Amino acid sequence: MKKKEHKECTSALLPVRDTLDVIGGKWKLLILISIWEGNKHFREIERSIPKLSTKVLSKELKDLEANQLITRAVLNGFPVRTEYKPTQHSKTLKKVILELHNWGINHRKQIFSDKSEKDNLSVV
Numbered sequence: 160m161k162k163k164e165h166k167e168c169t170s171a172l173l174p175v176r177d178t179l180d181v182i183g184g185k186w187k188l189l190i191l192i193s194i195w196e197g198n199k200h201f202r203e204i205e206r207s208i209p210k211l212s213t214k215v216l217s218k219e220l221k222d223l224e225a226n227q228l229i230t231r232a233v234l235n236g237f238p239v240r241t242e243y244k245p246t247q248h249s250k251t252l253k254k255v256i257l258e259l260h261n262w263g264i265n266h267r268k269q270i271f272s273d274k275s276e277k278d279n280l281s282v283v
Contacts, residue, residue, distance in 0.1 A: 199242045
């Protein structure tokens with residue numbers, strides 16, 4: 160028996176899957192926001208995000224660079240420093256992140272107000 164294909168669904172999901180592959184995960188958007196906020200150096204970025212390990216930050220920065228969301232420049236001097244900057248392409252995500260921010264605020268209100276309502280009902 161041949162498996163049924165859902166081309167309409169696949170074509171709708173593919174761009175979302177691609178987006179999540181680029182910006183998904185626990186740290187990528189937080190790192191990008193940190194860089195947008197002016198943290199240019201590895202240690203500044205690392206210190207700005209609690210619980211982010213050095214190893215994970217290094218990997219995520221490489222992924223963000225590979226996807227052209229940041230640039231990496233090695234600055235000559237002593238000591239040699241590395242500077243990360245957002246690309247114009249990364250700034251196209253700002254509307255998406257603002258919507259995620261707003262959704263998160265509303266979701267917290269929904270969850271916590273529902274919980275407090277349930278707690279109040281259980282007391283009665």
